[in-house]
Each structure stands twice: as structure tokens, then as C-alpha cells.
Amino acid sequence: MGKNIILLGATGSIGMQTADIIREHHTEFTLRGFSAGKNIQVVKQLIQEFRPEIVCVQREEDATELRREFPGVSFVFGHAGLIETATYDADVLVNAVIGSVGLEPTLEAIKLGRTIAIANKETLVTAGHLVLGSAKKYGADVLPVDSEHSALFQALNGEKREQASRLILTASGGSFRDSTREELKNVTVKEALNHPNWSMGAKITIDSATMINKGLEVIEAHVLFDFPYADIDVLLHRESIIHSMVEFQDTSVIAQLGTPDMRVPIQYALSYPDRLPRPEAKRLNLAELGKLHFREMDFERFHALKLAFDAGKTGGTMTTVLNAANEQAVAMFLNEEIKFLQIEELIERAMDHHEVISAPDLETILHVDAETRKSVKNMLK
Secondary structure: OOEEEEEEOOOOHHHHHHHHHHHHOOOOEEEEEEEOOOOHHHHHHHHHHHOOOEEEEOOHHHHHHHHHHOOOOEEEEHHHHHHHHHOOOOOEEEEOOOOHHHHHHHHHHHOOOOEEEEOOHHHHHHHHHHHHHHHHHHOOOEEEOOHHHHHHHHHHOOOOHHHEEEEEEEEOOOOOOOOOHHHHOOOOHHHHOOOOOOOOOHHHHHHHHHOHHHHHHHHHHHHHHOOOHHHEEEEEOOOOOEEEEEEEOOOOEEEEEOOOOOHHHHHHHHHOOOOOOOOOOOOOOHHHHOOOOOEEOOOOOOHHHHHHHHHHHHOOOHHHHHHHHHHHHHHHHHOOOOOOOHHHHHHHHHHHOOOOOOOOOHHHHHHHHHHHHHHHHHOOO
């Protein structure tokens, strides 16, 4: 029996690669519904190919136009439409939207006991305690799609959690891994968008360049696997072949390796607990690679990563502030309103000004998120 999939963020990088997996394994998976933003051309192509039952778009006028063209499909729009799509009858919800907009739809789908394949870091960083608490209450599985967390999940599979002593996340170092802080002062948006290993959307590529991305992943690992921050390490690994490792109390280290291809962790989250073949995919050839490189993480050079560890250890609403300030600052950088190094400067200022609330509910989180964005915008004035 195949699985029915709802995909939030279908036209983004992870969304399109999820569509590839559904296409490759069309007897195993059916795309029952999806959400997208304003890329209506791609929305139409996806509808023609996959014949979904429900589609959510950002703007009402787009929904109206699409209804005329595809009368057999139910079209919804905006935030309410996103929740309606997320809770539509299906087996798996893939959350691949960018930003904290994915939070409420995910929480609503969890209440229905759905399996959540989560590629949306911001949801776990902003409100991880709510997501995991709710998943436990309603018996919903939360499966990681990020390559690092998928690697940790696979390395921990079948092991006794209490016998694992350390999580080691690997980081490519992003576009500027060989640049000094001095050299970063005047980098352009175009330079920052040039990632050496992975093909990703604009926001996540900038997050990789600042290394805040790895910081968000550290917080995510803490949330998903319940490890203290003292037992989570980050290792610079240029080739992105080892996706992450788990060290056990007997000093054994289990690593998950593979070519840098997001389709692998996406497929595993969809097919879990089974593994499906990928005949067309590039196989890992270690002899061809010859060697792999590793370096200790320099927190002075990658200051944004230190800010993320600080926010995680502080807990409460501080991780919400970290994420919201970063989203706002990255948008400003992509818009060429600020310089590259100002991204982490604005995050730090937002964190310094924040009074932490320790166990925030959803309403508090959404309020802090909105206030943080506003204050970061105003910092320029």
C-alpha cells in the first residue's frame, strides 16, 4: 500500500527534490496535496503531473485563477489554507517551507497523529519543545530530512540512546570557509550564494555562509535527540561525505556517509522504516575521492555558530529570537540593505536586548518572533 504525501513548500529546493523522489517511486508515493508561494508556473506543472486533490498558494487571486484552470482540484490560500492543506487526509506531511511559517501547520498535523518529515529547521528551533511534546502526546513520528539529522537518526537506529555519548555534526564551512573575517567585510550577495557542495535555496545558502545554519542544526539536534549542548560537537569537513556521526560510551563512532545529495535523506524519511533503491543515483566511490579532510571549528571565525550555541543553552524564547533575527537580517542582506557581517551583528544585538521567557506557549513564540523581526528592521534606522 503506497503512502499519501502532503508537501508544504513544493516549489523550493527541498520541495522540488521531494517531487523527484515521488516521481521516481510513483507506485510507493502519491502527492495528495501541496503548498507553494507565488511561483504559479511551477504550481501548474506540478498539478498537471501529479493531479493532487488540494493545493495552497499564497495569494487569493492566484487561487481564483487556478480554480478556473483546474476545476477538479480544491484551491486554498494564505495561512488558513496552509493549515487546511497540512491537515488534509494523508500519511506523511513533508514540511519543506522556509521560515517559521511552517510551525502552526505542523502542530495541527501532529494532532492528527501524522508522520512529519521535517526539513524546516525554523519550526524546531523556534518551538522544538512544543513540536516534540505534541508529537509524544498524539503519537506522531517526527522524522528528520536534513542530511545531518538523518545521519544521526540512522546512526542511532537500533542502538540504546543512553549508551550514546556524543553527537558530531559535520559542516562544509559554506561559501567562505577559507576567508578571514577581514575578507568577509565586503563580500557580495552573488559571492555568498555560491556554495561549494550543495544546491540549495538562497536563504539556506546564506545561512551556510554565515554558519548560522549549522547553529540552527545544533539546536535541532538537541531538540530531536535530547542531547545536552555540551555533548554536541561540530566538525569542519570540506567534502560533505560524512553527514554526521555518533560516538558511543565504548568510544565506537558510527558515521553515515554518502554523496552530497538531499534526495537520499528525503527518500529515507518518506520510506522509513524501509529503504528503497535509487538506481540512477551517483554511488559513493571512496577510492576515487582518495582522502577526506577535517578541521576543528573556530568559534571566533564563525561567530554566528557561537551565538546559536549561546541561544540554545539559554533556551526559552532565545532560540526564537535567534531564528527571527537571522531570517530578517538575511532578507535584508539579500536585498543589499546591509553588509554580510552585519547579519550576525544584528542577531547578537537582538539577543542582547531580549528578556527570556522560559517555557513559552505558541502565542508567546509568535509574538516574540514578530517583535524581533520588527526590532531588527528598526536597528538600521
